[in-house]
Amino acid sequence: MDANVAQSPSLPRIGEPAPHFEAETTHGTLRLSDFEGSWLILFSHPADFTPVCTTEFIAFAEIAPELSKRNVQLLGLSIDSTYSHIAWVRTIKEKFGVDIPFPIIADLNKEVATAYGMLMPGESKTETSRAVFVIDDKGVVRAMIYYPLTTGRNMDEILRLVDALQTSDEHGVATPAGWRPGDKVIVPPPRTVEDAEARMAAGYECQDWFFCKRAL
Numbered sequence: 001m002d003a004n005v006a007q008s009p010s011l012p013r014i015g016e017p018a019p020h021f022e023a024e025t026t027h028g029t030l031r032l033s034d035f036e037g038s039w040l041i042l043f044s045h046p047a048d049f050t051p052v053c054t055t056e057f058i059a060f061a062e063i064a065p066e067l068s069k070r071n072v073q074l075l076g077l078s079i080d081s082t083y084s085h086i087a088w089v090r091t092i093k094e095k096f097g098v099d100i101p102f103p104i105i106a107d108l109n110k111e112v113a114t115a116y117g118m119l120m121p122g123e124s125k126t127e128t129s130r131a132v133f134v135i136d137d138k139g140v141v142r143a144m145i146y147y148p149l150t151t152g153r154n155m156d157e158i159l160r161l162v163d164a165l166q167t168s169d170e171h172g173v174a175t176p177a178g179w180r181p182g183d184k185v186i187v188p189p190p191r192t193v194e195d196a197e198a199r200m201a202a203g204y205e206c207q208d209w210f211f212c213k214r215a216l
Contacts, residue, residue, distance in 0.1 A: 011117035014142065018042075018135045019115040023077075026085045027103035030075070032139060039072040039166075040135040041158065044118040046127035048080045048088040052152045056130075058098045059155045070162055071137065074102035078128055079113060082106040123149060134161060136169075171216060184213040 012019055018040075022031045032040075043060070045053040060074055067074060078085075085104045092098050107113050107128075118128040130147035142165050147153055164175040173185040189210045190196040196209045204212035 012115075012133065012141045012144070014144065016141060018133065018139055018141045019112075021105075021112045021115060023105045023107060023112050024082055025075070025103035025105050026082060026089065030103060030105075032135075035073055035075075035135070036139060037137050039070065039137055039162065040075060040133075041067065041072060041162075042075045042077065042116070042133045042135060043153075044077045044113060044116075044128035044131045046124065046130065046149050047078055048084045049091070052150070053078075054088075054092060054096075056152050057092060057100055058096055059153070060102070061098050061100050063155045063159060064101050066159060067162065070166060072162055075105065076102060077105040077107050077112060077118070079107050079110055079126075081108060120146075132158065134165065136165070167216070173214075173216075176213070184215050187212040187214055 018032060020032050022029065045056060047053060057076070060076070064074055080088075085106055089100045089104070092100060105112055110119065113119050113128050116131065116133060118131045120129045123129065127149065130149065130151070130153060132143075132145040132147075132153065133141060134143040136142050143161055145153075145158075145161075160180060163181050164179055167181070167185065168174060171185065173187060176183070176186055179185070184205065187199065187204055190199055199212055200206060200209060202212075204214050206212040
């Protein structure tokens with residue numbers, strides 16, 4: 001590799017501890033440890049006072065009560081200043097009638113964005129991508145989603161993802177494509193011949209020995 005070419009920082013990994021941070025936000029200085037005991041959705045947006053980001057912040061504010069029911073907090077981030085964040089939040093309240101209840105990190109030095117791999121130089125050298133990190137109540141990264149600058153995020157999918165992760169944790173199951181609360185879940189596949197025989201007689205809805213569903 002050319003010594004003059006800087007290596008990109010590694011991304012956080014699913015199943016590993018989320019990178020620690022201490023950052024200035026619109027709600028004061030916050031650390032990752034401040035969210036211990038609750039789930040956290042840490043998300044970045046390209047810039048304040050931009051149309052797509054404005055629609056997203058309104059949408060995140062709308063799902064905040066549902067996330068709170070699931071013990072999930074929200075934390076936004078961009079490389080704008082705290083003053084810009086405050087002015088933008090006030091503008092959203094004034095022009096759209098929506099309060100933004102969650103804090104926003106002012107990451108001017110790009111430390112948090114770099115630690116979480118939120119910068120995509122191929123798309124923009126001055127803005128963070130639309131990244132979403134789902135961090136559980138033990139500080140472990142459970143999921144990551146990236147969207148391009150042109151595409152606003154889907155809040156229904158974010159809620160669905162949280163529901164699926166928490167259901168898997170609670171019941172020791174997996175969730176199929178398009179799963180919603182109330183749908184049947186997937187029983188983990190057997191690891192021995194004996195387990196395979198036992199599960200076929202367990203009353204699950206099985207298409208084959210490796211593919212069984214059940215209701216919760």
